[in-house]
Amino acid sequence: MKVKNHTRPHQTQMEGFFEGDTKTPIAMLNLLKFKKKAEYEDGRETDLTGKEAYSIYGQEVTKHLAKIGGKLVFGGKISRLMIGEVEDLWDSVAIAQYPSRKAMLEMLMDPDYQKSEAHRAAGLEGQLNIEIKEGDL
């Protein structure tokens, strides 16, 4: 089955984000692929690897999450695939919880967040980001 990583949502995904219930808690599953070498959009010099740059974002984002009542459930390096096959396996997985999509949007629009986001853009080759409604099966 085909799968493709991206760094930004496309138009229909952005529109979909605003539809329906924007007020209930959500969780975001991130499947992340890092660049080998970090590349900042503002062209600054750097020796960082993609993963190192993204990790700066990762450390800073816990603050931004806390500000809107969200938090990280876990984040970790992928060791291997135990079941299934993926042609180009991601590097890491992280899950973040938000009190609502509205809160997530607040975070994304905060200028402090956008400063941190530069490290994300510098380090991330691409990802899947899957919205989940938490709860027992």
Next chain:
Amino acid sequence: MKKYLIGLVIISGLIFFLINNTSYSNESNSFTNAVSPTPLQIAGFALGEDESFLAVNLLTFKDKAEYEDGRETNLTGEEAYTIYANEVTAHLAKVGAEPIFAGEVQRLILGDVEDLWDVVAVVRYPSRKAMYQMATSEEYLESEKHRIAGLAGQLNIEIKDDGKFSF
């Protein structure tokens, strides 16, 4: 001598071709769900470090449950899998493992996936030995019948459990 040289040229050409056509590309990627690990995956699992880890399960259910023993059922794939999920919490507890996250997939916010999974479930295991003990016990194998009946396929991704948050 001539045959040997021709063989060498062909092999060199093949190697050259392979090197230039299996280069890393992020343009397209693909994945395949499975129900069981391959022998290679089992070997890799057995040879890994024996420390705690997380298992991230991305699950796709069958429309209708189908039991391997052919029993009649009106259950959907998800309903059959849910029987397994409810029973497995006890099996996990017995080996010191615990579910840490579960939920229904709503939508894709970033990226493209041809066939998005139904559910995500994450479990922490204290060790591989613990997972192996559970997976080979009689009671677990009994519960697993519901898993096989309901599951179309999944990815199971092993994550290092370094601490709350690292990459």
